[in-house]
Amino acid sequence: MSKLQFSREEMKKMGYQVIDMLVDHWDNLPQKRTAITATRQEMRDKISQPFVSEPGNFDDILKMLREDVFGHALNVMHPRFFAYIPGPSNFVSVLADTMAAGYNTFAGTWLAAAGPSQIEWDTIHFLCEQLGLGQEAGGIFVSGGSMANLTALAVARKQVLDDRLHNATVYFSDQTHTATDRALIILGFHRENIRKIPSNDNFVMCTDELRSQIQKDKQNGQRPFCVIANSGTTNTGAIEPLNDIADICEEENMWFHVDGAYGAAAVLSERGKKQLQGIERADSIALDPHKWLFQPFEIGCTIVRNTEHLRDTFQILPEFLQDAHQHDREINFCDHGIQLSRSFRALKLWLSFKVFGLKAFSDAIDMGFDLAEFAAQQVEKNSHLQLVTPAQMALLSFRYYDEGCDEEALNHINNNIVKQVIKEGFAMMSSTVLKGKTVLRLCTINPRSTEDDVCQTLMKVVEYGQGIQKKM
Incomplete structure (x- = not known):
């Protein structure tokens, strides 16, 4: 340890633990929340410990990382993560980064x-x-x-x-x-x-x-x-x-x-x-x-x-x-x-x-186009949703809508829908403002997202919107 080095067997054990943790994460992504929020004080209490002179226990540190560090970060690879412009990633490239770092x-x-x-x-x-x-x-x-x-x-x-x-x-x-x-x-x-x-x-x-x-x-x-x-x-x-x-x-x-x-x-x-x-x-x-x-x-x-x-x-x-x-x-x-x-x-x-292979990438990009167009169709079919901009480059904007609400009320509802989405963690989306209207965005570039993911997310928007509207 004085040379910042481990034995071959120790390195293999630690490496397999990390790979197992990553595979488990990828395999269980759809069942996980898209986000778990926490306050600064909660993170200090869970993570902030002094650095000490003596070696730490790798198993305990890895457990803390899995639960408290990575467990409190956005799951941008999640199939229902439609916010911002997602980073869907792929496991082959994860291994490539591991090799690049390993060879330094x-x-x-x-x-x-x-x-x-x-x-x-x-x-x-x-x-x-x-x-x-x-x-x-x-x-x-x-x-x-x-x-x-x-x-x-x-x-x-x-x-x-x-x-x-x-x-x-x-x-x-x-x-x-x-x-x-x-x-x-x-x-x-x-x-x-x-x-x-x-x-x-x-x-x-x-x-x-x-x-x-x-x-x-x-x-x-x-x-x-x-x-x-x-x-x-x-x-x-x-x-x-x-x-x-x-x-x-x-x-x-x-x-x-x-x-x-x-x-x-x-x-x-x-x-x-x-x-x-x-x-x-x-x-x-x-x-x-x-x-x-x-x-x-x-x-x-x-x-x-x-x-x-x-x-x-x-x-x-x-x-x-x-x-x-x-x-x-x-x-x-x-x-x-x-x-x-x-x-x-x-x-x-x-x-x-x-x-x-390149065809897999081309097909994955086309899937993003298709899914955004499907989402736009679902929005137009729902009387409580309003399409604001059409599906373009695997992205569309829309909003919760009720003809009995004025623009100020609609902006309030849609702003709070995003807060509710983040709090619940079932899906993830972001908002923006277009010509004074607060709108919601769906970016569908993740090739592992499905039509069912889109439909469930839109139903959540309607559910949250109606709940917020009733409390106004």
């Missing part, structure tokens, strides 16, 4: 990780091909959509502005994820640099407003440099008019970035590819495999039309890395992004593609 792979340079670097390169280029980008395209795996967008926008700032931010303006719709605002702030942009374009009745960017704002800014001496479009908004799943926005960017010589954190993965399905027409014209794309490519957290991806733009933006060669940069044809992913020390994120996506 440093995936920053080719010298340190030739095999892992090749796997990352191959997997990135497969995604580039699916997205319709050219041979010069490339990218890097990062932690998630926030970092993927930050990385892409850092490249745009360098390539278009040469890092000179004065009077630069960037454009995106009011449906864009707040991760974009955060990325721009980190990159040094201020409120006066940012233009939020109103969305239309379909909750996508109004391109006439975009054109008008760009022209107005140019007349006022501003430097429009980037438009960010959504391929699947978090609120409604809507795809913004990618081709129209790409046309504007070409006319104005602006960078075209697509936030496809959840939606871009649908290109693996023919059905999704048709809906994403225009994404192949992007200069950069953010994509989250831990969403609709069913990977465990964390794995995001930045893809750019020209790989050299990544290296031009991020490569800095200190003396202590000179040995890692002796051959130009080798791939050093530390030169493609922010991190030098990097985990082997690519392994889980690569391994799951290899084990399940």
